[in-house]
Amino acid sequence: MSGHPFAVIARLHVAVALARYISGDAGVTSRDPCFFGASSRIGAAKFTGIEIASRFRGRRRTVVRRHAYLRSSLSVSKFRSGLVLAAAAVSALTVTACNGGSNRPRLAYEERPVEALYNTGYQRIQAKRWSDAIDYFQEVERQHPYSEWSRRAILMQIYAYYQDNHYQEAIAAADRFIALFPGNPSAPYAFYMKAICNFEQITDVGRDQGFAQAALSGLRDVARRYPGTPYAIDATVKMDMVNDQLAGKEMAIGRYYQRANQPLAALNRYKTVIDNPAYQRTSHTPEALYRLVEVNLTLGLKDEAMRNGSVLGFNYPGSPWYSEAYALLSEQAAAPEVAPTAQRESWLRRLIPG
Numbered sequence: 001m002s003g004h005p006f007a008v009i010a011r012l013h014v015a016v017a018l019a020r021y022i023s024g025d026a027g028v029t030s031r032d033p034c035f036f037g038a039s040s041r042i043g044a045a046k047f048t049g050i051e052i053a054s055r056f057r058g059r060r061r062t063v064v065r066r067h068a069y070l071r072s073s074l075s076v077s078k079f080r081s082g083l084v085l086a087a088a089a090v091s092a093l094t095v096t097a098c099n100g101g102s103n104r105p106r107l108a109y110e111e112r113p114v115e116a117l118y119n120t121g122y123q124r125i126q127a128k129r130w131s132d133a134i135d136y137f138q139e140v141e142r143q144h145p146y147s148e149w150s151r152r153a154i155l156m157q158i159y160a161y162y163q164d165n166h167y168q169e170a171i172a173a174a175d176r177f178i179a180l181f182p183g184n185p186s187a188p189y190a191f192y193m194k195a196i197c198n199f200e201q202i203t204d205v206g207r208d209q210g211f212a213q214a215a216l217s218g219l220r221d222v223a224r225r226y227p228g229t230p231y232a233i234d235a236t237v238k239m240d241m242v243n244d245q246l247a248g249k250e251m252a253i254g255r256y257y258q259r260a261n262q263p264l265a266a267l268n269r270y271k272t273v274i275d276n277p278a279y280q281r282t283s284h285t286p287e288a289l290y291r292l293v294e295v296n297l298t299l300g301l302k303d304e305a306m307r308n309g310s311v312l313g314f315n316y317p318g319s320p321w322y323s324e325a326y327a328l329l330s331e332q333a334a335a336p337e338v339a340p341t342a343q344r345e346s347w348l349r350r351l352i353p354g
Helices: 005-023 040-044 049-057 060-066 076-091 114-126 130-143 148-163 167-180 187-199 210-225 230-259 263-275 285-298 302-315 320-331 341-351
Strands: none
Touching: 114 130, 114 148, 130 148, 148 167, 148 187, 167 187, 187 210, 187 230, 210 230, 230 263, 230 285, 263 285, 285 302, 285 320, 302 320
16 A cells, blocks of 8 residues: 555545445435545645545544444345355366466356355455455456446446555446446446546656646546535545645746756746646645745846735745745845734834833
8 A cells, every 4th residue: 555645545535435335325424424525624624635644544443443344235135145155156166377468367267146256256355355356246247247246346346456556457447337337326436436546646746747637637527527425525625635736746846947047947837836726725835925036036026026925925924935035035125014923923022011
């Protein structure tokens, strides 16, 4: 599992989403404390990936224990009869080499009851034997295509591939489900999982942000298609996280150009953070305004530097970046009218004895 904060949150949400699918819980409410974003209070807030990870780190064990014994939404009687058949089926399984160049063995084709195949795959899911589970669910899909069992088996493949870190295969399975069952009530889960598979692969800002762009596109799709659902609420929160990541990438490129004495190129990157509505609410806005002060002073544009400093002071008077900008502009005899919060407090202490 990836150690990136985005990955920590993605894993937790997928585990909860699958548990709901298995239990047949279609009526998720905002009272559920385990689904991040289902609460309107949390959904309206904005956190960084690290903050969100810390919020859920203490809940992971509780969530796993809560959903450890959930059954499939299939009837209990079907599962009990299926488990009996599964015991006989497992002893009859043979293993052959996979054709396609993969080193992983595949189940040999042998017609057997669908309940036995599905329940054995479900047992492998519970045991976290992801590859084995995938084999059984693929057999369900091959032997009983377009059936209710096949539909469920594809969903379980998505989850198993995801847990086994085979993200492209999980996306392919999600695409297959969407193509076969576009109007099914579980379609939101498939769209959501496509976005999550890209979300979890987001890397630091020093690398290519292709996965971040793909995740943002997928999350927007979920929010647009299924407004008001827990998937859409969670997608909206994750979109804020991805936008913060993409704004951070612009800042990293801008700093690179600034160090390379290319102020105009740096200026364009910083302005992107300020001008893009999706980036204006990110944690990088104060620094972007400060960097614009620096670059404009380098270019001799004191009035523009003063304007950016004033915007920074008005919106973030207590920010360390504004203190830096105020000091920098003071050296150039172009200090903004609004002093940093810390300085204003020091002046107040001088005026009021004691």
